[in-house]
Amino acid sequence: MKKNYREVKEARVQEIKEKMEKAQGVILAKYQGLTVEEDTKLRKELRDAGVEYKVYKNTLALRAAKELGFDQLEDYFIGPISIAFGYEDPTAPARILNDFSKDHKVLELKAGIVQGEIFDENKVKELATVPPKEVLIAKLLGSFKAPLSNFVYALNAIEEKQKSEEA
Known part of the structure; x- marks a missing residue:
């Protein structure tokens, strides 16, 4: 049983890693405090823009990030963190999450990876202003x-x- 659980974790890490490699923009956000209705609305906005929005265990997401060489993200995987993957437009996840956070203060942008470069919260907010x-x-x-x-x-x-x- 224990071996099977380990295989599941390894597969999940591989899945996250593949998504991070494929995405042009990856944004981490703290979502704790959103109501179900707010979360559903956010997910719809992201989906309509072609952005995939997921919540993974921090340990698994961090392991995937470290395997890709993004060790600096360790400080951002604290508390419940969601991940938005933008495959077409690298600015879309940042723009949508930033706009949503203006009306929903509990949603906080944490960090991001855009085309292989790590962005802190301030850089993510700057990125959100790019059309x-x-x-x-x-x-x-x-x-x-x-x-x-x-x-x-x-x-x-x-x-x-x-x-x-x-x-």
């Missing part, structure tokens, strides 16, 4: 389009002026 990737791409495309549009308007104005002088 989604789609918004950043739209802004970039808009900044490319503006000078071209102005150039086209200038060419049209020159053409119109030449036509009016000819007439």
